[in-house]
Amino acid sequence: MSDSVRRGLAVACATLILILAGCTGGEPEMAPEEARDQLVDVIDQTVALFDEETWEDILSPALGPCSLDNGEGVDYRYAKSGDPDANPRTAVERVAALWTELGIEVRTRLDTARPAVFGVGGPIRTIDFSAAPDSYSVAGTSLCVPGDATEMILDGE
């Protein structure tokens, strides 16, 4: 964006009220443990498609803050990696099929050195699986549900 274009838009925007755009979505009624368990379930089922014993946590389910339309929320992130198998493309297709079955909307990327599948919706917010030549990995974020992450971490759980 060139200088003059930028300044022109800046002038136009100077009259706007600067409010951070709110986000929609998330699950207003679900408990944090449920959101976490749903994510863990999807990832565990994904890992079960391969040699589970070689899979380890990169990040065990970790609590974090997120925001809902009407306030504070919490979500979880979870990631694992393990040994690759013989055919990365097939691996990705199998994971995509599993996720579709679980109600997740998927899109795949097959024609690269590192095939991958990306999923969104259903029991989780986002999730992706990557089939690199030296290791496979899966990482996902749970649905955002009502809760105060700071309080949960400091005062409870």
Add this chain to the structure above:
Amino acid sequence: MAVDPQNPGAGEPWAIRVSAAAREQKAARLRGAQTAVSLAVADASGPGWTGDTQTAFTGAIATTTPDLVLLADGLEAQAAALRSYADQVQHIKDQQTALEVRRDDLDGSLATARAQWLQATQEANGHYVTDQVAARRADALSRDIGDLKDDIAGVAAGWDGLVADRARADAVCVAALSTPAVLGRLAVFAGAITPSGQKLLDLLTGLSATDLKALLTARPDLLEGLAGADAEAVARWWSGMNGTGGEISAAQAALILLAPRVIGNLEGVAYRARDQANRMVLEEELAAAKAAVSAAEEMPSFWDMLLGGERVMNAHALEYAAARERLEHLRGIAAALAVVSSTGPRSLVSFSGGPPALGAVAISDLDTASTVTFAVPGMGSTGAGMLAWATSAENIYVGQARLDGSAQHAVVAWIGYEAPGVPPTGGFGVLGTELASAGGDRLASALQGFDAVRTDQPRLNVLAHSYGTTTSAFALTQPGVHVDAFISIGSAGLPAAVTSAGALHATEVYAGQAQDVIPFLEAGSGDQWAWVGRGSTAHPVNPIDVEFGATRFGVDGGAGYYAVTDHSTAVSAGEGYGYLDLGTESLENVALAAVGAGQDVSAYADPGLTDLQQAWIDSLTRGGAPYVR
């Protein structure tokens, strides 16, 4: 600390002697105890007990001997100094009394002589003819008065002499109480001296844990003199005290316990030690902040409200709001620190209570990781946002771990500078560079400090977002600062003087930027704030420009990855992704750059203007009505 000129003999010699006697008795008891211990050791070294435990026993006892001897010797030396002092004080006091008596006497005589002289003078001059007898009497009295004044001056001189004597006696006693016989190796710290920097490090080197405890208990602020010390010198000093296997030694533990605010932030100290120290300080600050909120909750007194009215109520409300805000900042940092995951315990590698509270929370181990990334956030960042920023930092960790499971990658959520607020409620500091410049200094210290501690030279990156890029640019143009990679996302503009990637002290420079979109109107389809920041004349440089020369990477969602749809680094619930959300092309490229695989980042394609923007420009340049979707 000077002698009281009204009372050079001040003090109670008998009380001083009592004190001396008490010390002599204590010294005798200590020597007795030492003898008993020596005999026990002798018995324990006989045939009745041999082996490893016995060796450990006699060894442990042996380490206490020098301190015991120093204590006994010291108490005796103090007793001798006090006795001598008591004698001198007594002598001065006696002379003082004598002088006081003489002076009173002289004062009385002088008063009498003056009165008599007055009378004689009046008599002499009272009639038409001078009364010679009276006149002669007046003259004699005049001479007497002169003599008395001389005598009084003599007393005064004697008094001054006593004051000088006392000053000398004090100095001698202070010196005798501060010798190595009393203070051991800590004698070099006696008096009001405030060593600093390298000098202080030299004086501290080699002190035992007990020495350090004793020194810092008596002089709690002493280590503030280390504030400007060279990080490499500090690193040598600190590692010189390491226990076996790199464990925290007793000496280091004493320093952490007694000077946590200094040790927690001292560049050159191992990060695990800084974490221990900072956790202690955080606890204290949290407790104080909670108490402050409770106190601020209490309503003003009835009379205050009645008399002060609205002003008092407003002041009360402000005080309460400020106390609550402070507590939220501290709780944010505490929460970020307390998150538990397989990445291991997080560490608080720097912390200051402020206000505003500032700190840095590290994911994984900063003392041993082979790749370390400092993540610098942008406007609106405070302690309250530490939990979210640490989450983004953890995502960078995950991204790297997925690419390279063999190495250990640490990421530091660094909110170590005062960031400008979000306009308009947070002011417009974000359009200037003052805060970035101050922040840049702090970041530079942190980076140089890291270099000093990690002599094994691991890969060091700076990842910065928004106004954090402005701040980082200041740091990365300072002499002595160098990183392997600088990664900019959603830059709010670099300082005007930083016209190219080559100006930054970074071997590799990367930039990612989502399509510039209009705030609110085009929300959810790109970065709505970065370009506003770059409109500032103070920091207008856009690292995504071809001319800047950075390695540009795509964030707009290529090859299946999610696209960045917002200026922020994390977007929750619903349709949207920030620069550091899991699954984004942006995070993937950041991770590639961080692990040293920057050659694999996906290409950047300049998205140009959006349709709306183009239409607006067209209308502005051609005078038609703006296109509205």
Add this chain to the structure above:
Amino acid sequence: MADLVIDGALLRSVADRVTTAAAEIALDASYSASLDAELGSSAVASALRDAGIQQRVRADAVAHSLLEVGASAAASAAAFEQTDRRLSGGL
């Protein structure tokens, strides 16, 4: 077995003596008190107090070490006495 020769009674005696000695070593608050009035000089009082603070810390550290060492020796004595009893009881 770490120790080759043990005399339980000796060990206990040694432990007791070390522990008793430790109790003699503490310096109470009077050693770091502010004696400005008695000394008649705040400079001297300050020097005495600073030294006293250091001496008390040092004395505590020594006493603490001796107590620890004494306690561990007593624990060893107890352990060996117990083993002794078991061994002789089993014969």
